[in-house]
């Protein structure tokens with residue numbers, strides 16, 4: 001039986017064109033970009049071309065893009081780099097309670113080891129951050145605000161432009177984790193009004209282990225890795241040339257296909273949501289009905305455990321998720337769903353489907369049918385249901 005992959009927020013398959021673009025840089029064009037002979041120059045040119053392409057896609061200048069080892073590193077770099085470089089100005093950072101662990105755990109580290117104070121803003125029932133709350137949280141010690149563009153679990157898209165107005169008014173640096181949005185919905189650093197923005201290649205049909213951090217010219221930030229002079233001294237280490245070329249190819253493909261793809265995914269997404277609501281009783285959609293990523297479906301199914309649904313779906317070759325892949329080894333309910341105010345049992349009964357360019361309407365219909373069957377079976381055995389009548 002064919003596998004149905006509905007976990008594109010966790011990772012995407014590399015596009016064949018991406019793989020093709022990367023291959024020459026493993027063998028023939030393997031030179032070190034820092035070497036001065038022509039072998040090295042060839043790869044240096046490839047890296048700089050890739051930088052220009054990534055920069056152009058988000059409305060930035062080439063020298064404002066630094067390649068990293070992925071989204072997690074970009075987030076770490078932004079937060080630690082800015083916090084430590086601006087410590088004299090203040091020790092307060094503002095973020096939200098629904099960020100990816102790459103931001104949340106970095107904040108915890110800065111609190112514990114760096115003596116920084118962090119405000120974790122709440123969200124409303126749809127997962128939206130209120131720009132007024134950001135404004136209220138700003139003090140004369142605040143040096144950085146970090147609010148994600150689109151959430152990886154519930155797909156909610158934040159009002160970054162509005163938040164930016166308040167942050168800029170106060171003369172504070174603004175970072176956004178745009179790992180889930182770049183390549184999927186329009187992202188422009190000037191329109192969003194951000195100073196730092198994180199990108200990861202494997203969330204947009206590129207390779208794993210490579211990403212980028214946009215850093216607006218003039219931003220005070222410390223280097224993330226110390227060593228050689230690569231990336232203008234901001235991120236030492238020999239460049240991941242094939243990965244960087246792969247990221248830029250993925251971005252080039254996204255530029256061509258993103259708009260059409262988003263329209264198609266919205267159709268599939270709404271078909272899945274509609275189908276689940278019509279075929280299964282006591283299903284709730286988590287996240288925002290409109291400010292939502294084109295490919296995200298997150299539902300809570302009453303009286304069943306998310307993990308049980310997931311394992312049963314897996315037996316039928318359907319890949320979904322209960323939250324973020326990073327926390328799937330723990331039995332704690334998702335911090336994002338808890339932040340929405342969901343009671344623990346509803347948070348435990350949640351499922352995330354994130355669609356991608358290779359999914360079809362037939363697959364969606366099959367998933368609706370299979371999940372209805374699974375839920376009926378699980379509910380028949382559910383102690384939760386018996387207690388509640």
Ligand SMILES: *Cc1c(COP(=O)(O)O)cnc(C)c1O
Pocket residue numbers: 009010069070071072073075100102148150151152177179180200201202203209210211
């Ligand atoms: C996946 C993800 C990350 C981490 O990116 P990696 O490249 O996997 O390190 C960070 N933030 C968000 C919102 C993500 O979805």
